[in-house]
Amino acid sequence: MSTNNTFNTLNRRAFLRNSSLAGGGLLIGFNLFQACKPKVIAEPAIDLASLDYNDFNAFIKIADNGAVTIFSPNPEVGQGVKTSMPMIIAEELDVAWDNVYVEQGILDTNNYTRQVAGGSQSIRFGWDALRQTGAAAKQMLVSAAAARWGVDPSECTVSEGIITNAAGETLGYGDVVKDAAQLEVPENVPLKKTSEYKIMGKDTPNVDIDKIITGKSLYGMDYKTEGMVYASVMRPPAFGQKLVSYDDSAARAMPGVVDIFTIGEKLRGLTESVPRITSIISDSDKIVVLANSTWEAMKAKKAIKAEWEEVTKAESTEEHDKILTSLLDGNKFETLRSDGNVKKAFADADQVLERTFESPFLPHSCMEPMNFFANVTEEKVHLVGPIQTPEGTAGFVAQLLGREADDIHLEMTRIGGGFGRRLYGNFAIEAAEIADKAKKPVKLVFSREEDMEDGIYRMSIKYRIKAGVKDGKVTAYHLKEAAVNSNMYGLVPNFFPAGAIENYQVDTAKYDSNITTGAWRAPYTNFLAYAEQSFFDELAELMEVDKIQLRLDLLDNVKPEEDERIQYSPDRMKEVIKVAVEKSGWGKKPEHVHQGFVNYYCHNTHVAEVADVEIENGEPVLKKITCVVDCGIVVNPLGAKNLVEGGVLDGVGHSMFGELAFKDGKPTANNFDKYRLLRIKDAPVVETHFIDNGLSPTGLGEPTLPPAGGAVANAFKSATGNRLYKQPFTKTPELLKVPEKEIIG
Known part of the structure; x- marks a missing residue:
């Protein structure tokens, strides 16, 4: 498997050094990802005590008292990178974690690349460069101490920020920080062996945990500034509609209202120049209410009388269902991969199995609704809020307002749930247009209803999978996808079982809808894993072979060294x-325990899950999921376990209950009274196991979600005898009934 090697090299010019800090500190700034941009220059002398971290990105700050501050540049969306990325630097720097302070960096395209929270790639892409920056800083400090003692640096050792020479003399990092600042940045610094790790591999609490549990200001919703007003926006009540006219006289008379106006002209101009924006921002004008509080703004908005007209078709779920079926039955597909001759293999097959799997639209259901702060002045555009793609969003805002990229100052807050929704900064772009027109600092806030009614949803998809068997072996496999909107987040043609079956084809087709869709947690695979793994279980039953052995036999056919795809x-x-079979007690549980197995690969990580279901009061009840993960080196086991469990539970909840339907272009649910999420009583125990192989880290925020639905479906099949082909599973309750003989037993 190929990797992006541009992230693995350390460029000496990517270090920022200041040898004359008045406070006696050493400032080492480093591009935590690519470290290859040539424009990085040293900052002017500055008093360390008054250092404002917003002036810098991605650096280590060492004070003369030995305290270390590490700035984390990536958005923190709950995946733990604000803890784990500094842990990697601190490990190679060889400091005591208790002496490390972590701060969130701001957007800085001069010093960073890939300041993104998406695709579970932050640690994978930053792994080598993060270690190198810590190791280089350590070597500079050791060299300074060695020079003071008049010894060779090789004679010195370091432990938790204390340097010791062969004679037993010691110096702290703070003691030599001024001298170290005068030295050249070293090249080809040796890195620690995994056996030498003291910080990585140890359970480490989230650096923000105290602030989170005590309600300190961290999130976008918490941000306030002097003179700020709140904005609430009235958008089209259904997809495909636009504003005709409105009467705001009653709203203007309400307490706290500052102003009411429309936005849309600049946004329309942006959608015309940036194709990506057209799929996430309506062409219609929108009505903005500015008030002194969110409550006053939202209350006044309800008093506005607006007239809307339909300009494109008002779509419904029933129509989508028919369209997707028609696409699957048709022949207008884009072929993403084709090996051998699938058509001939099916004609020659002894047995053929074909099944269709269906999934609905899903909202992202972030705990923190969309919000963003914007203040547009002649000097700069100040943006603050929860965003997964700060650089892209800042670029869109610059184009929207006709400003230079350097005019945009974007600060990232901690994100109260993203799952892909905050990859799309339409709410930040709206906030900027509102602030530009209002000439005031503005905080745009969505209500929960607005969040769900004007979302960017996981698309509705149908998969049709067909397999052929000849002489007891799988000889043909054909996967078709029909999706509402872009197939950008659809099939992954080079994942399993690619390479395992001689005649293999993957096709995709789409229907263009005016309903906005995009990435949803574990894009590409969040529904495909369930469909594929349910299908393999049924295929094993048809072939009358062991379900796990079928998978292992197929894997034996794969030769990645012969197929770079x-x-x-x-x-x-x-x-x-192998480990999942062992840890779950596969095949060894009592008769009343029904198990379902899956294995899957996505986001560069390999996962196997086993679900345990028991019969209670005549119904199958999910009790436990055993999850085995190969994500390489685990930087923070505590955080990693949380990610695994969260992904599994998210996958269980949405496969069981998640569904957002549309009628006449409008969602049928706009809050959690009608949209069902996983509840505590439904949550299984999740038992987590990591494969310890010493390999570089891969993704972890998303890979455990996709297999969960398949594990549950296969376990329910074992318990009820019924195969599930639609999500959510509760949509077909008749298939969740346990046979009477099972109840009696």
Whole structure:
């Protein structure tokens, strides 16, 4: 599997050094990802005590008292990078974690690349460069101490920020920080062996945990500034509609209202110049209410009488269902991969199995609704809020307002849930247009209803999977996808079982809808894993072979060294399968425990999951999921376990209950009274196991979600005898009934 090597090299010019800090500190700034941009220059002398971290990005700050501050540049969306990325630097720097302070960096495209929270790639892409910056800083400090003692640096050792020479003399980092600042940045610094780790691999609490549990200001919703007003926006009540006219006289008379106006002209101009924006921002004008509080703004908005007209078709779920079926039955597909001759293999097959799997639209259901702060002045555009793509969003705002990129100052807050929704900064772009027109600092806030009614949803998809069997072996496999809107987040043609079956084809088709869709947690795979893994279980039943052995036999056929397109490792996949069988007690549980198995690869990580279901009061009840993960080196086991469990539970909840339907272009649910999420009583125990192989880290925020639905579906099949082909599973309650003989038993 290929990797992006541009992230793995350390460029000496990417270090920022200041040898004359008045406070006696050493400032080492480093591009935590690419470290290859040539424009990085040293900052002017500054008093360390008055250092404002917003003036810098991605650096280590060492004070003369030995305290270390590490700035984390990536958005923190609950995946823990604000803790784990500084842990990597601190490990190679060899300081005591208790002496490390962590701060959130701001957007800085001069010093950073890939300041993104998406795709579970932050640690994977930053791994080598993060270690190198810590190791280089450590070597500079050791060299300074060695020079003071008149010894060779090789004679010195370091432990938790204390340097010791062969004679037993010691100096702290703070003692030599001024001298170290005078030295050249070293090249080719050796890195620690995994056996030498003191910080990585140890359970480490989230650096923000105290602030989170005590309600300190961290999130976008918490941000306030002097003179700020609140904005609430009235948008079209259904997709495909636009504003005709409105009467705001009653709203203007309400307490706290500052102003009411429309936005849309600049946004329309942006959608015309930036194609990506057209799929996430309506062409209609929108009505903005500015008030002294969110409550006053939202209350006044309800008093506005607006007239809307339909300009494009008002779509409904029933129509989508028919359209997707028609696409699957048709022949207008884009072929993403084609091996061998699928048509001939099916004609020659002894047995053929074909099944269709269906999934609905899903909202992102972030705990923190969309919000963003904007203040547009002649000097700069100040943006603050929760965003997964700060650089892209800042670029859109610059184009919207006709400003230079350097005019945009964007600060990232902690994000109260993203799951892909905050990849799309339409709410930040709206805030900027509102602030530009209002000439005031503005905080735009969505209500929960607005969040769900004007969302960017996981698309509705249908998969049709067909397999052929000849002489007891799988000889043909054909996967078709029909999706509402872009197939950008659809099929992944080079994941398993690519390379495992001689005649293999993957096709995709789409229907263009005016309903906005985009990435939803674990894009590409969040529904495909369930469909594929349910299908393999049924295929094993048809072939009358062991379900797990079928998967292992197929993996034996994969030769990644002969096919560079293959993105997964058959050996690593077989290992997670082996451990999952062992840890889950597969096939060894009492008769009343029904198990379902899956294995899957996505986001560069291999996962196997086993679901345990028991019969209670005549119904199958999910009790436990055993999850085995190969994500390489685990930087923070505590945080990693949280990610695994959260992903599994999210996958269980949405496969069981999640569904957002549309009628006449409008969602049928706009709050959690009608949209069902996983509840505590429904949550299974999640038992987590990591494969310890010493390999570089891969993704972890998303890979455990996709397999969960398949594990549950296969366990329910074992318990009820019924195969599930639609999500959510509760939509077909008749298939969740346990046979009478099972109840009696």
